[in-house]
Amino acid sequence: MINKRIKIETEDLGEETVAEVVATITDPRKMIGPEVLFSENAARDEAAKLEERKGNIEFHVIGNSLTQKVSKQTMLWLIGLQNVFSHQLPRMPKDYITRLVFDPKHCTLALIKENRPIGGICFRMFAAQGFTEIVFCAVTSNEQVKGYGTHMMNHLKDYHVKNNVLHFLTFADEFAIGYFKKQGFSKDIQLSRSVYQGYIKDYEGATLMGCELNPNIVYTEFTAVIRRQKEIIKKLIERKQSEIRKVHPGLTCFRDGVREIPIESIPGIREAGWKGPATPSRSSRSPTHEQQQDPECLHSMLKTLLCNVGQESCCCLAVSSSCRPK
Numbered sequence: 001m002i003n004k005r006i007k008i009e010t011e012d013l014g015e016e017t018v019a020e021v022v023a024t025i026t027d028p029r030k031m032i033g034p035e036v037l038f039s040e041n042a043a044r045d046e047a048a049k050l051e052e053r054k055g056n057i058e059f060h061v062i063g064n065s066l067t068q069k070v071s072k073q074t075m076l077w078l079i080g081l082q083n084v085f086s087h088q089l090p091r092m093p094k095d096y097i098t099r100l101v102f103d104p105k106h107c108t109l110a111l112i113k114e115n116r117p118i119g120g121i122c123f124r125m126f127a128a129q130g131f132t133e134i135v136f137c138a139v140t141s142n143e144q145v146k147g148y149g150t151h152m153m154n155h156l157k158d159y160h161v162k163n164n165v166l167h168f169l170t171f172a173d174e175f176a177i178g179y180f181k182k183q184g185f186s187k188d189i190q191l192s193r194s195v196y197q198g199y200i201k202d203y204e205g206a207t208l209m210g211c212e213l214n215p216n217i218v219y220t221e222f223t224a225v226i227r228r229q230k231e232i233i234k235k236l237i238e239r240k241q242s243e244i245r246k247v248h249p250g251l252t253c254f255r256d257g258v259r260e261i262p263i264e265s266i267p268g269i270r271e272a273g274w275k276g277p278a279t280p281s282r283s284s285r286s287p288t289h290e291q292q293q294d295p296e297c298l299h300s301m302l303k304t305l306l307c308n309v310g311q312e313s314c315c316c317l318a319v320s321s322s323c324r325p326k
């Protein structure tokens with residue numbers, strides 16, 4: 001994934017160069033002062049991921065069933081999760097939590113430590129509607145703010161990408177809005193109301209928040225991939241800088257009152273690899289400059305626009321098809 005992305009963005013880079021840079025940043029012996037495990041800039045989920053790799057914590061999607069045998073282990077974990085939710089969400093009636101956690105239509109992503117659930121996200125997937133409702137989300141008090149909540153949500157996202165359900169909706173408690181925002185949720189819901197109205201439960205005093213998933217992202221790896229990409233770009237810039245020997249004197253024109261200059265006139269900029277702005281592709285949907293200048297074309301375009309915003313009286317057929325934006 002990293003190699004591919006670099007190739008797209010810097011077409012002139014050889015694969016060998018990229019491989020060399022990747023090898024450099026991967027090999028701590030080649031790095032001066034390799035990044036300590038948890039630097040101050042380490043992502044919130046870093047420690048939780050390490051714990052998972054070591055086998056200290058596990059994530060399982062579990063649920064009750066009326067048609068299949070449910071293992072004793074699953075039942076014990078569901079009881080444990082019901083307790084975690086009841087303690088962390090004191091305003092929710094306990095029997096209501098029990099009902100949903102044990103409802104076969106609901107599932108729970110369970111965070112297990114030493115065979116005991118220490119956190120979880122109870123959800124209901126509406127596959128046909130393309131969204132999942134997050135019903136309860138909690139981590140037990142003494143395990144909070146260790147990155148478990150973030151890593152748990154990332155696992156839930158990966159699980160949904162695999163199941164091709166790409167929207168989350170939740171009614172977030174006032175104090176949890178900050179957490180959900182940090183997990184990519186927003187009050188600006190991307191789904192049309194008709195998709196979810198009547199399906200999800202409304203909670204008084206809570207705020208409806210949504211999160212759209214990108215199927216190209218492995219969320220549990222997201223922060224690590226971004227960090228690695230940044231490292232690669234930094235190394236490539238360092239390499240490029242070491243190749244350019246000539247140091248140009250600074251620009252003096254601004255001191256003389258010039259307000260702006262074309263980028264290409266900056267001495268050395270082309271040698272440094274600058275290629276100028278990308279020319280818009282032919283398939284671009286925007287009208288050309290000539291089209292914008294032609295009053296007849298402009299008239300046609302505005303007419304089309306009016307039609308599109310629902311002006312019944314406007315006769316779309318009269319619009320010249322040759323100038324209509326494609």
Ligand code: ACO
Pocket residue numbers: 044088089134135136137138139140143144145146147148149150151170171172173175176177178179182
């Ligand atoms: N308000 C604002 N920010 C928060 C909150 C909060 N209540 N809780 C955590 N955060 C922040 C953390 O500081 C952290 O930020 P940072 O990355 O900038 O440092 C980030 O959110 C994630 O922290 P994690 O350690 O990954 O999350 P944690 O393991 O603490 O779990 C959770 C978060 C689940 C909200 C936990 O605090 C909890 O169980 N709270 C009580 C129950 C609750 O309020 N649940 C949500 C109710 S709404 C619902 O269930 C639909």
